[in-house]
Structure formats: C-alpha cells, structure tokens
Amino acid sequence: MDDRVKPLEGVRNFRDFGGYEGVDGARIKSGKLYRSGHFGEASDNDLTAIELFNITLQADLRRPDERERHGDKWPVKGVHRLYSDLGRETDAPHVNFLRQVAIDADSSRGWMRDYYVNAPYRPALVETYTAWFDHLANLDDDKAALVNCAAGKDRTGILCALTHHALGVSMDDIFVDYELTNSAANVEERLPEAAAYFNDMLSKNFDEAVYQPFVGVDPEFLEAAIAAIKDQSGDIDTYLVTTLGVDDAKRETIREKLLA
Numbered sequence: 001m002d003d004r005v006k007p008l009e010g011v012r013n014f015r016d017f018g019g020y021e022g023v024d025g026a027r028i029k030s031g032k033l034y035r036s037g038h039f040g041e042a043s044d045n046d047l048t049a050i051e052l053f054n055i056t057l058q059a060d061l062r063r064p065d066e067r068e069r070h071g072d073k074w075p076v077k078g079v080h081r082l083y084s085d086l087g088r089e090t091d092a093p094h095v096n097f098l099r100q101v102a103i104d105a106d107s108s109r110g111w112m113r114d115y116y117v118n119a120p121y122r123p124a125l126v127e128t129y130t131a132w133f134d135h136l137a138n139l140d141d142d143k144a145a146l147v148n149c150a151a152g153k154d155r156t157g158i159l160c161a162l163t164h165h166a167l168g169v170s171m172d173d174i175f176v177d178y179e180l181t182n183s184a185a186n187v188e189e190r191l192p193e194a195a196a197y198f199n200d201m202l203s204k205n206f207d208e209a210v211y212q213p214f215v216g217v218d219p220e221f222l223e224a225a226i227a228a229i230k231d232q233s234g235d236i237d238t239y240l241v242t243t244l245g246v247d248d249a250k251r252e253t254i255r256e257k258l259l260a
Contacts, residue, residue, distance in 0.1 A: 005184045008045075008046040008049060011037060011038075011042050016031065017033050020173045020177065022255070023167065028167055033160075036152045037151045037185070038070045039074040039148070047073060050074060055075070057144075058075050059132040059147045060128075061125060061155040061156060061159065064088045066150055067083065082131040082135065084124040084128050093115070103206060104207075108212070108213045116154070116222065116224040118228070119155060120158060120229050120239065129162065129244050130243075133246045133250065134245070136257065139257055147160060157222060162244075165236050165237075174222075181217045182217060185215075187216035190215060194215045
C-alpha cells in the first residue's frame with residue numbers, strides 16, 4: 001500500500017495528499033494535508049494516532065443529517081471545524097436512488113456521474129470549499145489540515161483535486177491521488193459486504209456492480225466534475241476565482257504555505 005496511506009482501525013481512507021510535485025517543480029509538503037472518511041467509528045488507538053498529525057483545521061463536507069447520524073469521536077479541542085448546515089436530507093441521496101425497482105450497473109454509474117456534475121456548484125459544498133481555501137491561507141506553519149466526508153472519496157475527492165490544481169499539481173497526479181481511494185479503502189475487499197448490507201437494508205438483490213460506484217471511485221466521475229466546471233465556468237482557474245474566491249493573491253499565499 002502507498003506509504004501516504006495511514007491505516008487506522010475505525011477511520012477509512014485516511015491518507016496524506018501532500019508530496020506531489022506542484023508549480024515550478026516545488027513539492028507539496030508532506031504532513032500538511034490529509035483526507036479521510038468520517039470519525040464516528042474511530043478507536044482509541046486511532047485518536048491517539050491522529051493527534052500526532054498536528055491537525056488544527058478540518059473541512060467536514062457531510063450534510064447535517066450525516067453528522068448527526070454518524071456522530072463523531074474527533075475532532076477534539078484545538079481543531080477549527082468547517083461545515084455547512086445546508087443540504088439536509090432524510091436519507092442519503094444514493095440510498096433514495098437505490099430504492100428504485102429497476103437498477104443496473106450502468107444506471108448507478110450514470111447517477112454518480114450526475115452527482116459529480118452538480119457537486120462543484122451545490123451551495124453547501126461551495127460554502128465549505130470556500131472556507132477551506134480561506135483557512136488554508138492562514139494555516140500555521142507547523143500545523144496540518146484535513147478534508148473529510150462520509151467515505152472520503154467523492155465530495156472529498158473533488159476538493160482535494162481542486163486543492164492540488166491550485167498548487168500546480170499535474171492532472172495526471174490529481175487522478176493518481178483520486179484513484180488511490182480504491183486501494184486505501186480496500187474497495188475490492190469491502191464490496192461484497194457493502195452489497196450484502198445494502199441489499200438487506202433495501203430488500204433488493206442487486207449485483208455487486210450496482211454498488212461499485214457508491215463504494216469506490218472511477219476516473220470518469222472526476223472527469224465529469226471537471227467537464228462541468230469547464231462548461232459552466234470556462235476552466236478550473238476561473239471557477240476557483242469566481243465560485244470559491246481563490247484569487248491570485250490567495251493562491252500565492254496558499255502556495256507559500258504548502259510548497260517547498
């Protein structure tokens with residue numbers, strides 16, 4: 001497993017997304033940027049390990065109902081937590097989709113592509129994405145920041161890709177990091193268990209392939225988000241400025257903080 005992945009007992013997909021080459025050959029400092037799933041099942045050992053990462057900024061991209069449902073054993077005192085109270089749902093959107101009578105793998109993939117198309121402009125995500133970049137510009141030199149959602153793959157994956165882009169990371173490396181979820185979260189191993197769980201919960205008998213998009217990632221999903229940004233904003237740089245407020249001065253400050 002990639003050494004940027006930090007295996008924890010109850011927190012999935014926890015990893016360092018620094019270390020990549022950015023603008024002008026500089027590299028993102030390791031130990032400054034982390035990403036993960038939620039912390040509702042974190043063990044005592046996990047909490048001890050996480051404290052060593054010096055994280056003082058957290059962007060929690062979950063909806064209010066998710067935060068209430070999962071609970072949290074972290075963050076603790078001293079961590080500034082960013083989140084939005086917009087976008088409350090009774091059930092997770094993908095669960096509502098899966099309640100339908102006739103679904104196959106293609107329709108699941110189509111649903112997830114549509115999710116990625118809309119995600120960069122969803123008000124709740126725009127609110128927290130914007131706050132993330134604002135606070136990164138003021139991150140203390142000896143501290144680290146973390147992005148998480150429920151699984152640490154979709155909402156988190158988009159924000160990490162945007163952060164990488166702002167730092168000058170190549171598109172190839174952006175996708176390398178995005179796809180690392182599939183090994184970091186043991187998707188191949190977890191898929192049968194996840195399919196059984198959803199089939200039991202929904203009284204369905206869908207193939208595992210139907211659930212694959214909701215457990216792992218596929219480059220076509222992130223490609224869909226990037227295409228939507230280009231379609232609506234022109235390019236990623238313009239999106240960062242006009243939608244998230246990351247102007248040249250803020251981007252330069254963030255680069256000075258995170259590149260070496």
